[in-house]
Amino acid sequence: MKRLLIDGRLVETEKTFPSLNPATGEVLDHAPDATAADAEAAVAAARRAFDTTSWATDTARRLRCLRQLHRALTDHQEELRDLTIAEVGAPRMLTHGPQLDEPIKLVPYYTDLLEKYPLTEELGESEIRGQRHRRWVEKEAAGVVAAIIPYNYPNQLALAKLVPALAAGCTVVLKGAPDTPLTTLYLGELIAEHTDIPPGVVNVIVSSGVEAGEVLTKHPDVDMITFTGSTATGRRIMEAASATVKKVFLELGGKSAMIVLDDADFRAASMFAAFTICSHSGQGCALTSRLLVPREHHDEIVAMVAAGLERVSYGDPTDPKTFMGPLISERQRDKVDAMVQRAVAAGATLVTGGKRVDPGFFYTPTLLADVDPAGEIAQDEVFGPVLAVIPYDGEDDAVRIANDSIFGLSGAVHSADAQRAIAVARRIRTGTFSINGGNYFSQEVPFGGYKQSGVGRESGVAGLEEFLEIKSFAVVVP
Ligand code: NAD
Secondary structure (H helix, E strand, C coil): CCCEEECCEEECCCCEEEEEECCCCEEEEEEECCCHHHHHHHHHHHHHHHHHCCCCCCHHHHHHHHHHHHHHHHHCHHHHHHHHHHHHCCCHHHHCCCCCHHHHCHHHHHHHHHHHCCCEEEEEEEEECCEEEEEEEEEEECCEEEEECCCCCHHHHHHHHHHHHHHHCCEEEEECCCCCHHHHHHHHHHHHHHCCCCCCCEEEECCCCCHHHHHHHHCCCCCEEEEECCHHHHHHHHHHHHCCCCEEEEECCCCEEEEECCCCCHHHHHHHHHHHHHHHHHCCCCCEEEEEEEHHHHHHHHHHHHHHHHCCCECCCCCCCCCECCCCCHHHHHHHHHHHHHHHHCCCEEEECCCEECCCCEECCEEEECCCCCCHHHHCCCCCCEEEEEEECCHHHHHHHHHCCCEECCEEEECCCHHHHHHHHHCCCCCCCEECCCCCCCCCCCECCEECCEECCECHHHHHHCCEEEEEEEEEEC
16 A cells, blocks of 8 residues: 655554545545644644755755666656556546656756756845945745645646746655545655655655644645645635645636637648547646637537547546546535536537447536527636637637636637637636647746636646745945
Protein backbone atom coordinates (compact mmCIF):
# COMPACT_ATOMS: atom_id res chain seq x y z
CA MET A 1 0.00 0.00 0.00
CA LYS A 2 1.14 3.57 -0.71
CA ARG A 3 2.11 5.77 2.24
CA LEU A 4 1.97 9.42 3.27
CA LEU A 5 5.23 11.38 3.30
CA ILE A 6 5.65 13.34 6.53
CA ASP A 7 8.97 14.80 7.69
CA GLY A 8 11.01 12.59 5.37
CA ARG A 9 9.33 9.34 6.44
CA LEU A 10 6.84 7.25 4.50
CA VAL A 11 4.07 6.46 6.98
CA GLU A 12 0.96 4.33 7.10
CA THR A 13 -2.29 5.31 8.81
CA GLU A 14 -4.80 3.35 10.85
CA LYS A 15 -7.70 4.15 8.53
CA THR A 16 -7.62 3.71 4.77
CA PHE A 17 -9.99 4.44 1.89
CA PRO A 18 -10.39 2.82 -1.53
CA SER A 19 -9.30 4.31 -4.83
CA LEU A 20 -11.29 2.98 -7.79
CA ASN A 21 -10.32 2.33 -11.37
CA PRO A 22 -12.94 4.51 -13.13
CA ALA A 23 -12.79 2.41 -16.30
CA THR A 24 -13.98 -0.71 -14.42
CA GLY A 25 -15.45 0.59 -11.17
CA GLU A 26 -13.26 -1.90 -9.27
CA VAL A 27 -11.01 -1.08 -6.32
CA LEU A 28 -7.49 -0.38 -7.52
CA ASP A 29 -5.94 -0.14 -4.07
CA HIS A 30 -6.46 1.45 -0.68
CA ALA A 31 -4.89 4.75 0.35
CA PRO A 32 -3.89 5.96 3.80
CA ASP A 33 -6.49 8.36 5.20
CA ALA A 34 -4.70 11.33 6.76
CA THR A 35 -6.28 12.79 9.89
CA ALA A 36 -6.17 16.37 11.12
CA ALA A 37 -3.24 15.28 13.32
CA ASP A 38 -1.34 14.04 10.24
CA ALA A 39 -1.93 17.39 8.56
CA GLU A 40 -0.67 19.16 11.71
CA ALA A 41 2.48 16.98 11.69
CA ALA A 42 3.08 17.75 8.02
CA VAL A 43 2.78 21.51 8.64
CA ALA A 44 5.11 21.29 11.66
CA ALA A 45 7.71 19.46 9.54
CA ALA A 46 7.44 21.99 6.71
CA ARG A 47 7.74 24.90 9.18
CA ARG A 48 10.83 23.40 10.84
CA ALA A 49 12.46 22.68 7.46
CA PHE A 50 11.83 26.24 6.33
CA ASP A 51 12.98 27.92 9.54
CA THR A 52 15.98 25.79 10.50
CA THR A 53 17.61 24.46 7.29
CA SER A 54 19.40 26.15 4.42
CA TRP A 55 16.75 25.05 1.91
CA ALA A 56 15.38 28.56 1.33
CA THR A 57 18.80 30.17 0.86
CA ASP A 58 20.93 27.46 -0.78
CA THR A 59 20.09 27.71 -4.48
CA ALA A 60 22.73 25.16 -5.52
CA ARG A 61 21.25 22.58 -3.16
CA ARG A 62 17.77 23.18 -4.54
CA LEU A 63 18.98 22.86 -8.12
CA ARG A 64 20.71 19.57 -7.33
CA CYS A 65 17.63 18.14 -5.59
CA LEU A 66 15.26 19.23 -8.37
CA ARG A 67 17.51 17.57 -10.95
CA GLN A 68 17.34 14.37 -8.88
CA LEU A 69 13.56 14.69 -8.91
CA HIS A 70 13.58 15.00 -12.69
CA ARG A 71 15.74 11.90 -12.95
CA ALA A 72 13.41 9.99 -10.60
CA LEU A 73 10.37 10.99 -12.65
CA THR A 74 11.92 9.98 -15.95
CA ASP A 75 13.31 6.72 -14.52
CA HIS A 76 9.82 5.80 -13.22
CA GLN A 77 7.79 7.42 -15.97
CA GLU A 78 6.25 4.17 -17.25
CA GLU A 79 5.10 3.04 -13.76
CA LEU A 80 3.61 6.49 -13.24
CA ARG A 81 1.96 6.27 -16.68
CA ASP A 82 0.29 2.94 -15.86
CA LEU A 83 -0.90 4.24 -12.48
CA THR A 84 -2.25 7.46 -14.02
CA ILE A 85 -4.17 5.50 -16.65
CA ALA A 86 -5.58 3.11 -14.04
CA GLU A 87 -6.49 5.63 -11.36
CA VAL A 88 -7.35 8.80 -13.29
CA GLY A 89 -8.94 7.00 -16.25
CA ALA A 90 -6.71 9.07 -18.50
CA PRO A 91 -6.34 7.54 -21.97
CA ARG A 92 -2.78 6.45 -22.70
CA MET A 93 -2.67 8.98 -25.55
CA LEU A 94 -3.24 11.83 -23.07
CA THR A 95 -0.41 10.66 -20.79
CA HIS A 96 1.96 11.43 -23.66
CA GLY A 97 0.80 15.04 -23.31
CA PRO A 98 -0.71 17.00 -20.40
CA GLN A 99 -1.38 14.03 -18.11
CA LEU A 100 2.28 13.08 -17.67
CA ASP A 101 5.01 13.77 -20.21
CA GLU A 102 4.40 17.54 -20.42
CA PRO A 103 4.25 18.10 -16.65
CA ILE A 104 7.57 16.27 -16.16
CA LYS A 105 9.12 18.94 -18.41
CA LEU A 106 8.20 21.52 -15.76
CA VAL A 107 11.20 20.35 -13.72
CA PRO A 108 13.98 21.22 -16.20
CA TYR A 109 12.05 24.36 -17.18
CA TYR A 110 12.18 25.66 -13.60
CA THR A 111 15.78 24.57 -12.92
CA ASP A 112 16.86 26.44 -16.06
CA LEU A 113 14.81 29.46 -15.01
CA LEU A 114 16.19 29.43 -11.46
CA GLU A 115 19.73 29.51 -12.82
CA LYS A 116 19.11 32.74 -14.70
CA TYR A 117 16.30 34.43 -12.76
CA PRO A 118 17.50 37.69 -11.10
CA LEU A 119 16.70 37.39 -7.38
CA THR A 120 18.07 40.89 -6.70
CA GLU A 121 17.43 44.19 -8.42
CA GLU A 122 19.37 47.44 -7.86
CA LEU A 123 17.11 50.52 -7.78
CA GLY A 124 19.90 53.09 -7.64
CA GLU A 125 20.45 55.88 -5.14
CA SER A 126 18.12 58.60 -3.94
CA GLU A 127 19.02 61.78 -2.11
CA ILE A 128 17.03 62.96 0.92
CA ARG A 129 18.14 65.99 2.95
CA GLY A 130 21.69 65.76 1.73
CA GLN A 131 22.09 62.04 2.41
CA ARG A 132 22.40 59.40 -0.25
CA HIS A 133 20.41 56.16 0.04
CA ARG A 134 21.15 53.04 -1.94
CA ARG A 135 17.95 50.99 -2.54
CA TRP A 136 17.59 47.47 -3.80
CA VAL A 137 15.14 44.57 -3.88
CA GLU A 138 15.71 40.92 -2.97
CA LYS A 139 13.24 38.18 -3.77
CA GLU A 140 12.96 35.32 -1.31
CA ALA A 141 10.79 32.27 -0.65
CA ALA A 142 7.20 32.90 0.45
CA GLY A 143 7.58 30.29 3.24
CA VAL A 144 5.50 27.22 4.06
CA VAL A 145 3.13 26.46 1.20
CA ALA A 146 0.01 24.27 1.34
CA ALA A 147 -0.75 22.91 -2.14
CA ILE A 148 -4.22 21.40 -2.63
CA ILE A 149 -5.12 19.76 -5.93
CA PRO A 150 -8.16 18.21 -7.67
CA TYR A 151 -8.42 14.84 -9.37
CA ASN A 152 -8.43 15.56 -13.07
CA TYR A 153 -4.73 16.09 -13.95
CA PRO A 154 -2.96 15.05 -10.73
CA ASN A 155 0.59 14.99 -12.15
CA GLN A 156 0.30 18.34 -13.94
CA LEU A 157 -1.38 20.05 -11.00
CA ALA A 158 1.02 18.69 -8.38
CA LEU A 159 4.16 19.50 -10.36
CA ALA A 160 2.99 22.95 -11.50
CA LYS A 161 2.79 23.87 -7.81
CA LEU A 162 5.54 21.78 -6.23
CA VAL A 163 8.35 22.50 -8.67
CA PRO A 164 8.24 26.32 -8.74
CA ALA A 165 7.55 26.38 -4.97
CA LEU A 166 10.68 24.30 -4.34
CA ALA A 167 12.70 26.30 -6.87
CA ALA A 168 11.71 29.48 -5.00
CA GLY A 169 12.91 27.94 -1.70
CA CYS A 170 9.53 27.21 -0.12
CA THR A 171 8.68 24.08 1.83
CA VAL A 172 5.46 22.33 0.92
CA VAL A 173 2.57 20.23 2.20
CA LEU A 174 0.92 18.74 -0.87
CA LYS A 175 -2.59 17.33 -0.49
CA GLY A 176 -3.83 15.03 -3.25
CA ALA A 177 -7.47 14.62 -4.27
CA PRO A 178 -9.68 11.94 -2.65
CA ASP A 179 -10.45 10.39 -6.08
CA THR A 180 -6.81 10.08 -7.17
CA PRO A 181 -4.72 9.64 -4.02
CA LEU A 182 -2.33 6.97 -5.31
CA THR A 183 -0.89 9.02 -8.18
CA THR A 184 -0.01 11.86 -5.80
CA LEU A 185 1.41 9.52 -3.13
CA TYR A 186 3.64 7.94 -5.77
CA LEU A 187 5.25 11.34 -6.25
CA GLY A 188 5.94 11.45 -2.49
CA GLU A 189 7.57 8.01 -2.67
CA LEU A 190 9.83 9.09 -5.52
CA ILE A 191 10.90 12.15 -3.52
CA ALA A 192 11.58 10.11 -0.37
CA GLU A 193 13.42 7.28 -2.08
CA HIS A 194 15.26 8.92 -4.98
CA THR A 195 16.17 12.47 -3.96
CA ASP A 196 18.15 14.28 -1.26
CA ILE A 197 15.31 16.74 -0.67
CA PRO A 198 15.68 17.20 3.12
CA PRO A 199 13.05 15.85 5.54
CA GLY A 200 10.10 18.19 5.92
CA VAL A 201 10.73 20.15 2.71
CA VAL A 202 8.07 18.13 0.90
CA ASN A 203 5.21 16.41 2.70
CA VAL A 204 2.48 14.55 0.83
CA ILE A 205 -0.88 13.67 2.35
CA VAL A 206 -4.27 12.46 1.09
CA SER A 207 -7.56 12.00 2.87
CA SER A 208 -11.10 10.89 2.12
CA GLY A 209 -12.73 13.93 3.75
CA VAL A 210 -12.05 17.66 4.02
CA GLU A 211 -10.73 17.83 7.60
CA ALA A 212 -7.03 17.50 6.77
CA GLY A 213 -7.37 20.08 3.99
CA GLU A 214 -9.10 22.49 6.34
CA VAL A 215 -6.21 22.24 8.79
CA LEU A 216 -3.89 23.44 6.01
CA THR A 217 -6.05 26.41 5.02
CA LYS A 218 -6.43 27.69 8.60
CA HIS A 219 -3.04 26.88 10.10
CA PRO A 220 -1.08 29.91 11.36
CA ASP A 221 2.22 28.25 10.34
CA VAL A 222 1.18 28.05 6.67
CA ASP A 223 2.21 31.21 4.82
CA MET A 224 0.60 30.54 1.48
CA ILE A 225 -2.10 28.37 -0.12
CA THR A 226 -1.94 27.33 -3.74
CA PHE A 227 -5.22 25.69 -4.64
CA THR A 228 -6.68 24.20 -7.79
CA GLY A 229 -10.25 22.98 -7.77
CA SER A 230 -13.82 24.12 -8.04
CA THR A 231 -14.87 27.73 -7.56
CA ALA A 232 -17.14 26.68 -4.66
CA THR A 233 -14.19 25.16 -2.76
CA GLY A 234 -11.98 28.11 -3.75
CA ARG A 235 -14.41 30.49 -2.07
CA ARG A 236 -14.33 28.41 1.13
CA ILE A 237 -10.53 28.30 1.08
CA MET A 238 -10.20 32.03 0.56
CA GLU A 239 -12.50 32.58 3.52
CA ALA A 240 -10.63 30.10 5.74
CA ALA A 241 -7.29 31.67 4.82
CA SER A 242 -8.52 35.16 5.64
CA ALA A 243 -8.25 34.64 9.41
CA THR A 244 -4.45 34.50 9.13
CA VAL A 245 -4.24 36.68 5.97
CA LYS A 246 -2.41 34.05 3.93
CA LYS A 247 -1.21 34.65 0.43
CA VAL A 248 -3.84 32.79 -1.64
CA PHE A 249 -3.33 31.54 -5.16
CA LEU A 250 -6.40 30.02 -6.85
CA GLU A 251 -6.96 28.10 -10.08
CA LEU A 252 -10.70 27.47 -10.27
CA GLY A 253 -13.48 26.45 -12.61
CA GLY A 254 -14.33 27.56 -16.13
CA LYS A 255 -17.10 27.76 -18.70
CA SER A 256 -15.05 28.76 -21.70
CA ALA A 257 -16.61 29.71 -25.02
CA MET A 258 -15.45 28.85 -28.53
CA ILE A 259 -16.70 31.42 -31.03
CA VAL A 260 -17.10 30.33 -34.64
CA LEU A 261 -17.11 33.50 -36.76
CA ASP A 262 -19.20 33.57 -39.95
CA ASP A 263 -16.14 33.34 -42.23
CA ALA A 264 -14.62 30.30 -40.45
CA ASP A 265 -14.01 26.86 -41.90
CA PHE A 266 -17.08 25.36 -40.20
CA ARG A 267 -16.02 21.76 -40.70
CA ALA A 268 -12.57 22.24 -39.17
CA ALA A 269 -13.94 24.32 -36.27
CA SER A 270 -16.69 21.75 -35.60
CA MET A 271 -14.20 18.90 -35.52
CA PHE A 272 -11.98 20.88 -33.16
CA ALA A 273 -14.91 21.66 -30.85
CA ALA A 274 -16.02 18.01 -30.79
CA PHE A 275 -12.62 16.58 -29.91
CA THR A 276 -11.85 19.35 -27.42
CA ILE A 277 -14.94 18.68 -25.28
CA CYS A 278 -14.14 14.94 -25.22
CA SER A 279 -10.57 15.47 -24.09
CA HIS A 280 -10.34 13.61 -20.74
CA SER A 281 -14.15 13.25 -20.96
CA GLY A 282 -14.61 16.99 -20.56
CA GLN A 283 -12.87 16.96 -17.16
CA GLY A 284 -10.65 19.93 -17.93
CA CYS A 285 -11.06 23.37 -16.44
CA ALA A 286 -10.06 25.24 -19.62
CA LEU A 287 -11.96 23.16 -22.18
CA THR A 288 -14.39 25.09 -24.34
CA SER A 289 -17.79 23.80 -23.23
CA ARG A 290 -19.89 26.48 -24.95
CA LEU A 291 -19.90 26.70 -28.75
CA LEU A 292 -21.11 30.06 -30.05
CA VAL A 293 -22.26 29.92 -33.69
CA PRO A 294 -23.85 32.41 -36.13
CA ARG A 295 -27.63 31.87 -35.86
CA GLU A 296 -28.00 31.45 -39.63
CA HIS A 297 -25.47 28.57 -39.60
CA HIS A 298 -26.63 26.93 -36.34
CA ASP A 299 -28.18 23.77 -37.80
CA GLU A 300 -25.39 23.21 -40.32
CA ILE A 301 -22.67 23.50 -37.63
CA VAL A 302 -24.63 21.34 -35.15
CA ALA A 303 -24.74 18.55 -37.77
CA MET A 304 -20.98 18.84 -38.32
CA VAL A 305 -20.19 18.75 -34.58
CA ALA A 306 -22.48 15.73 -34.13
CA ALA A 307 -20.57 13.97 -36.94
CA GLY A 308 -17.31 14.86 -35.16
CA LEU A 309 -18.55 13.43 -31.84
CA GLU A 310 -19.49 10.18 -33.61
CA ARG A 311 -15.82 9.81 -34.53
CA VAL A 312 -14.54 10.07 -30.94
CA SER A 313 -13.32 6.64 -29.86
CA TYR A 314 -14.13 5.99 -26.23
CA GLY A 315 -13.50 3.01 -23.98
CA ASP A 316 -10.51 1.24 -22.45
CA PRO A 317 -8.00 3.95 -21.50
CA THR A 318 -5.08 1.51 -21.70
CA ASP A 319 -5.67 1.15 -25.47
CA PRO A 320 -3.36 3.58 -27.31
CA LYS A 321 -6.14 4.28 -29.86
CA THR A 322 -8.72 5.37 -27.27
CA PHE A 323 -9.35 9.10 -27.34
CA MET A 324 -11.83 9.34 -24.45
CA GLY A 325 -11.91 7.44 -21.18
CA PRO A 326 -14.44 7.40 -18.32
CA LEU A 327 -15.57 10.06 -15.89
CA ILE A 328 -13.84 9.83 -12.53
CA SER A 329 -16.73 8.44 -10.45
CA GLU A 330 -20.38 7.45 -10.36
CA ARG A 331 -21.00 10.65 -8.38
CA GLN A 332 -19.54 12.74 -11.21
CA ARG A 333 -21.53 10.78 -13.81
CA ASP A 334 -24.74 11.38 -11.84
CA LYS A 335 -23.96 15.10 -11.73
CA VAL A 336 -23.28 15.30 -15.48
CA ASP A 337 -26.37 13.28 -16.40
CA ALA A 338 -28.63 15.34 -14.13
CA MET A 339 -27.38 18.57 -15.74
CA VAL A 340 -28.05 17.20 -19.24
CA GLN A 341 -31.57 16.15 -18.25
CA ARG A 342 -32.32 19.54 -16.71
CA ALA A 343 -31.02 21.28 -19.86
CA VAL A 344 -33.40 19.22 -22.02
CA ALA A 345 -36.27 19.95 -19.64
CA ALA A 346 -35.40 23.65 -19.98
CA GLY A 347 -35.75 23.49 -23.78
CA ALA A 348 -32.34 22.49 -25.21
CA THR A 349 -32.27 19.85 -27.97
CA LEU A 350 -30.33 16.67 -27.20
CA VAL A 351 -28.70 15.99 -30.58
CA THR A 352 -26.53 13.05 -29.58
CA GLY A 353 -25.17 11.35 -26.45
CA GLY A 354 -26.59 11.60 -22.96
CA LYS A 355 -26.06 7.88 -22.27
CA ARG A 356 -24.26 6.01 -19.51
CA VAL A 357 -22.07 3.09 -20.60
CA ASP A 358 -21.10 0.37 -18.11
CA PRO A 359 -18.95 -1.10 -16.69
CA GLY A 360 -16.97 1.86 -15.41
CA PHE A 361 -18.17 5.46 -15.36
CA PHE A 362 -18.42 6.19 -19.09
CA TYR A 363 -20.73 8.85 -20.52
CA THR A 364 -21.22 9.21 -24.25
CA PRO A 365 -20.13 12.40 -26.10
CA THR A 366 -23.12 14.71 -25.77
CA LEU A 367 -24.35 17.62 -27.87
CA LEU A 368 -27.03 20.06 -26.77
CA ALA A 369 -28.28 22.55 -29.38
CA ASP A 370 -30.34 25.75 -29.22
CA VAL A 371 -29.14 26.36 -25.68
CA ASP A 372 -30.35 29.44 -23.80
CA PRO A 373 -27.22 31.42 -22.81
CA ALA A 374 -28.78 32.27 -19.44
CA GLY A 375 -29.65 28.64 -18.57
CA GLU A 376 -27.78 26.40 -16.12
CA ILE A 377 -26.02 24.33 -18.80
CA ALA A 378 -24.58 27.54 -20.33
CA GLN A 379 -23.58 29.09 -17.01
CA ASP A 380 -22.40 26.25 -14.74
CA GLU A 381 -19.41 23.97 -15.12
CA VAL A 382 -20.43 20.42 -16.14
CA PHE A 383 -17.01 18.68 -16.13
CA GLY A 384 -18.19 16.04 -18.56
CA PRO A 385 -18.22 15.49 -22.36
CA VAL A 386 -21.14 17.85 -22.89
CA LEU A 387 -21.06 20.66 -25.45
CA ALA A 388 -23.72 23.40 -25.42
CA VAL A 389 -24.33 25.17 -28.74
CA ILE A 390 -25.60 28.75 -28.46
CA PRO A 391 -26.64 30.80 -31.50
CA TYR A 392 -25.58 34.48 -31.73
CA ASP A 393 -26.54 37.46 -33.91
CA GLY A 394 -23.41 39.31 -35.01
CA GLU A 395 -19.89 39.65 -33.58
CA ASP A 396 -20.82 42.00 -30.72
CA ASP A 397 -23.50 39.56 -29.57
CA ALA A 398 -20.96 36.69 -29.65
CA VAL A 399 -18.52 38.69 -27.49
CA ARG A 400 -21.33 39.65 -25.08
CA ILE A 401 -22.43 36.00 -24.66
CA ALA A 402 -18.84 34.77 -24.26
CA ASN A 403 -18.28 37.34 -21.47
CA ASP A 404 -21.63 36.63 -19.83
CA SER A 405 -20.14 34.26 -17.25
CA ILE A 406 -18.84 34.38 -13.69
CA PHE A 407 -15.81 32.50 -15.07
CA GLY A 408 -12.90 33.80 -17.15
CA LEU A 409 -10.47 30.96 -17.65
CA SER A 410 -10.09 30.39 -21.37
CA GLY A 411 -11.67 30.69 -24.78
CA ALA A 412 -11.25 30.12 -28.50
CA VAL A 413 -12.17 31.75 -31.77
CA HIS A 414 -12.15 30.47 -35.36
CA SER A 415 -12.06 32.69 -38.44
CA ALA A 416 -10.57 32.73 -41.93
CA ASP A 417 -9.07 36.09 -40.99
CA ALA A 418 -6.53 35.70 -38.15
CA GLN A 419 -6.46 39.46 -37.46
CA ARG A 420 -10.24 39.55 -37.09
CA ALA A 421 -10.02 36.55 -34.73
CA ILE A 422 -7.29 38.21 -32.62
CA ALA A 423 -9.40 41.36 -32.33
CA VAL A 424 -12.31 39.27 -31.00
CA ALA A 425 -9.97 37.38 -28.62
CA ARG A 426 -8.80 40.70 -27.12
CA ARG A 427 -12.39 41.52 -26.15
CA ILE A 428 -12.91 38.35 -24.06
CA ARG A 429 -12.11 38.56 -20.33
CA THR A 430 -10.13 35.33 -19.86
CA GLY A 431 -6.60 34.32 -18.88
CA THR A 432 -5.82 32.18 -21.95
CA PHE A 433 -7.10 32.17 -25.52
CA SER A 434 -6.73 29.88 -28.53
CA ILE A 435 -6.99 31.35 -32.04
CA ASN A 436 -7.74 29.02 -34.94
CA GLY A 437 -6.66 26.02 -32.86
CA GLY A 438 -3.55 27.65 -31.35
CA ASN A 439 -2.12 25.67 -28.40
CA TYR A 440 -1.03 27.76 -25.40
CA PHE A 441 -0.48 24.82 -23.03
CA SER A 442 3.23 24.58 -22.20
CA GLN A 443 5.71 25.03 -19.32
CA GLU A 444 6.67 28.58 -20.25
CA VAL A 445 3.14 29.92 -20.83
CA PRO A 446 1.38 31.45 -17.78
CA PHE A 447 -1.99 29.83 -17.10
CA GLY A 448 -4.83 31.13 -14.94
CA GLY A 449 -8.13 32.89 -14.80
CA TYR A 450 -9.92 36.20 -14.65
CA LYS A 451 -13.05 36.77 -12.57
CA GLN A 452 -14.15 33.74 -10.51
CA SER A 453 -11.77 31.41 -12.38
CA GLY A 454 -8.98 32.36 -10.03
CA VAL A 455 -6.24 34.61 -8.74
CA GLY A 456 -2.65 34.37 -10.02
CA ARG A 457 -0.81 32.47 -12.74
CA GLU A 458 0.72 29.01 -12.85
CA SER A 459 3.66 28.00 -15.14
CA GLY A 460 6.13 30.32 -16.82
CA VAL A 461 8.04 33.06 -15.02
CA ALA A 462 4.80 34.19 -13.34
CA GLY A 463 4.46 30.69 -11.87
CA LEU A 464 7.81 31.08 -10.05
CA GLU A 465 7.07 34.62 -8.91
CA GLU A 466 3.87 33.46 -7.17
CA PHE A 467 6.14 31.74 -4.62
CA LEU A 468 8.46 34.69 -4.03
CA GLU A 469 8.16 37.54 -1.54
CA ILE A 470 9.70 40.88 -2.41
CA LYS A 471 11.84 42.57 0.23
CA SER A 472 13.00 46.15 -0.31
CA PHE A 473 16.21 47.44 1.33
CA ALA A 474 17.79 50.85 1.79
CA VAL A 475 21.17 51.76 3.27
CA VAL A 476 22.68 55.17 3.82
CA VAL A 477 25.72 55.64 1.59
CA PRO A 478 28.60 56.97 3.69
P1 NAD B 1 -12.85 20.17 -5.51
O1 NAD B 1 -12.92 21.64 -5.37
O2 NAD B 1 -14.00 19.36 -5.07
O3 NAD B 1 -11.59 19.59 -4.72
C1 NAD B 1 -10.28 20.03 -4.96
C2 NAD B 1 -9.41 19.72 -3.75
O4 NAD B 1 -9.83 20.52 -2.64
C3 NAD B 1 -9.45 18.28 -3.29
O5 NAD B 1 -8.15 17.90 -2.91
C4 NAD B 1 -10.35 18.36 -2.06
O6 NAD B 1 -10.12 17.33 -1.13
C5 NAD B 1 -9.96 19.70 -1.50
N1 NAD B 1 -10.96 20.33 -0.61
C6 NAD B 1 -12.30 20.25 -0.70
N2 NAD B 1 -12.87 21.01 0.27
C7 NAD B 1 -11.86 21.57 0.97
C8 NAD B 1 -11.79 22.45 2.09
N3 NAD B 1 -12.90 22.93 2.66
N4 NAD B 1 -10.58 22.83 2.55
C9 NAD B 1 -9.46 22.39 1.97
N5 NAD B 1 -9.44 21.53 0.91
C10 NAD B 1 -10.63 21.13 0.42
O7 NAD B 1 -12.51 19.92 -7.06
P2 NAD B 1 -12.55 18.55 -7.89
O8 NAD B 1 -13.95 18.12 -8.07
O9 NAD B 1 -11.55 17.58 -7.34
O10 NAD B 1 -11.94 19.04 -9.30
C11 NAD B 1 -12.70 19.63 -10.28
C12 NAD B 1 -12.62 21.14 -10.24
O11 NAD B 1 -11.28 21.60 -10.34
C13 NAD B 1 -13.34 21.79 -11.40
O12 NAD B 1 -14.14 22.85 -10.93
C14 NAD B 1 -12.23 22.31 -12.29
O13 NAD B 1 -12.57 23.39 -13.11
C15 NAD B 1 -11.20 22.66 -11.30
N6 NAD B 1 -9.88 22.73 -11.94
C16 NAD B 1 -9.32 23.95 -12.20
C17 NAD B 1 -8.10 24.04 -12.84
C18 NAD B 1 -7.46 25.36 -13.14
O14 NAD B 1 -6.27 25.37 -13.40
N7 NAD B 1 -8.17 26.47 -13.12
C19 NAD B 1 -7.44 22.86 -13.22
C20 NAD B 1 -8.03 21.63 -12.94
C21 NAD B 1 -9.25 21.58 -12.30
